[in-house]
Amino acid sequence: MNRAATVNEVSNGQQQQPNKTKPSGKRINGLSSSVQDIAGLLLFCFSCFLSLTNTNLASYGSFEMVQEIATYLLDRTRIRPQCGIICGSGLGCLAEQLTDVDSFDYETIPHFPVSTVPGHVGRLVFGYLAGVPVLCMQGRFHYYEGYSLAKCSMPVRVMRLVGCTHLIATNAAGAINNNFHVGDIMLIKDHINLMGFAGNCPLLGPNDDRFGPRFLGMAKAYDPGMLQVAKDTAKHVPGLGSILREGVYCCVGGPNFETVAEGRLLSLLGVDAIGMSTVHEIITARHCGMTCFAFSLITNMCTMSYEEEEEHCHETFVDVGRQLEGRICELVTRVVGTIRSEANGRKKE
Numbered sequence: 001m002n003r004a005a006t007v008n009e010v011s012n013g014q015q016q017q018p019n020k021t022k023p024s025g026k027r028i029n030g031l032s033s034s035v036q037d038i039a040g041l042l043l044f045c046f047s048c049f050l051s052l053t054n055t056n057l058a059s060y061g062s063f064e065m066v067q068e069i070a071t072y073l074l075d076r077t078r079i080r081p082q083c084g085i086i087c088g089s090g091l092g093c094l095a096e097q098l099t100d101v102d103s104f105d106y107e108t109i110p111h112f113p114v115s116t117v118p119g120h121v122g123r124l125v126f127g128y129l130a131g132v133p134v135l136c137m138q139g140r141f142h143y144y145e146g147y148s149l150a151k152c153s154m155p156v157r158v159m160r161l162v163g164c165t166h167l168i169a170t171n172a173a174g175a176i177n178n179n180f181h182v183g184d185i186m187l188i189k190d191h192i193n194l195m196g197f198a199g200n201c202p203l204l205g206p207n208d209d210r211f212g213p214r215f216l217g218m219a220k221a222y223d224p225g226m227l228q229v230a231k232d233t234a235k236h237v238p239g240l241g242s243i244l245r246e247g248v249y250c251c252v253g254g255p256n257f258e259t260v261a262e263g264r265l266l267s268l269l270g271v272d273a274i275g276m277s278t279v280h281e282i283i284t285a286r287h288c289g290m291t292c293f294a295f296s297l298i299t300n301m302c303t304m305s306y307e308e309e310e311e312h313c314h315e316t317f318v319d320v321g322r323q324l325e326g327r328i329c330e331l332v333t334r335v336v337g338t339i340r341s342e343a344n345g346r347k348k349e
C-alpha cells in the first residue's frame with residue numbers, strides 16, 4: 001500500500017509540474033525549457049517504472065474477469081469439479097491419471113498467463129480421479145517468471161468459481177531438514193510466507209468481498225483432516241510410509257537457489273523445505289474458503305555448508321518426480337477419494 005502511495009505521489013507531482021512550467025514556456029528557476037522537458041520526461045519514465053513495479057505487486061484479476069474465465073470453461077465442459085489440483089515441477093503425471101478429460105491449453109483461455117518453466121506443460125485438465133470431478137493445473141505460474149503473486153494465484157480463484165471446494169497443491173522443494181532425503185514426500189503442515197514479511201502478498205490491493213474477507217486467519221491453512229487422510233494412506237500404499245514426512249514449507253522468490261547463509265537462516269526459522277511456489281496459492285485458496293492440502297516432493301538437499309558440492313539442476317528435479325509417479329498418484333488419488341465420501345456424507349445428512 002505504501003508503494004501505491006509512492007506511485008501516486010510521483011505521478012501527481014508529475015501532473016502538477018507541467019502546470020508550473022506552462023506560463024513561461026522558457027526559463028523557470030534558472031532552467032531552460034528543454035532541460036525541464038528532459039527532467040519531465042525522466043520523471044515520467046521513473047513514474048512509469050514505479051507503476052510497472054507496482055503492477056507487478058498489485059492485484060490481478062477482477063471478479064468479473066475471473067468469472068469470465070470460469071464461464072468460458074464451464075461452457076466447454078460438462079465436468080463440474082470439486083477439487084483443484086496444482087501439479088508441481090515434474091508432477092504433471094497427476095493430470096495423466098484423470099479419466100474422461102477435457103483439456104484447455106493456457107494460450108486458448110482468455111486472460112490466462114502462459115507457462116514458461118520446463119516441466120510445466122501449460123494446460124488445464126478437467127476429468128475424474130477416484131470418481132471425483134477434478135480440475136488439474138498441469139503447470140503453474142511462478143513469481144520469478146515475472147508474474148505478480150496475484151497473477152500466479154489467479155487460477156485458484158478460477159478453480160473456486162467453477163465449483164472447487166478443495167485444493168491440492170504439489171511442488172518440488174529442496175530440503176534443509178537433514179533428516180529428509182531426496183525422494184521423500186513432505187506433507188506440508190504449515191508454511192512461512194517470507195515474501196509476505198517483505199510486503200508482497202497475492203491479496204495486495206483493494207479487497208473484493210465476493211472472493212473473501214479483507215483479513216483472514218491462516219492458523220489452520222492446511223486442513224488437519226486431509227493431512228490425517230494422507231498419513232493413513234501411507235499405511236496402505238507400499239513404499240509410501242517410509243518416505244512420508246511432515247514439515248514447514250517456505251516460498252522464496254527465486255529463480256536462484258539459496259546461499260548457504262540463507263539456507264542456515266531458514267533452518268533457524270523452523271523451515272524444513274524451500275521452494276518457489278504454493279504459499280501464495282494457499283493464501284488465495286483460503287481467502288475464498290477452500291479446504292487445502294499440499295505436499296512437497298523433496299528433489300534435492302539444500303547446500304548447507306561451503307564444503308558441500310552444490311547439486312541443483314531443475315531437469316534432475318523433474319526426473320525425481322517421474323521416479324516417484326506411482327506412489328504420488330496413489331497418495332493424491334486416495335486423498336481425493338475422501339472428498340467424494342465427504343460430499344456424499346453431506347448429501348445424506
Ligand SMILES: O=P(O)(O)O[C@H]1O[C@H](CO)[C@@H](O)[C@H]1O
Nearest residue numbers: 088089171172275276277314
Ligand atoms: O514449485 P514448483 O512449481 O514445483 O517448482 C519448483 O522447482 C523449480 C526449481 O527447480 C521452482 O519453480 C520451484 O518452485
Ligand SMILES: Nc1nc2[nH]cnc2c(=O)[nH]1
Nearest residue numbers: 172173174257274275276
Ligand atoms: N528455492 C528452492 N526451490 C527449489 N525447488 C526445488 N528445489 C529447490 C531448492 O533447493 N530451493
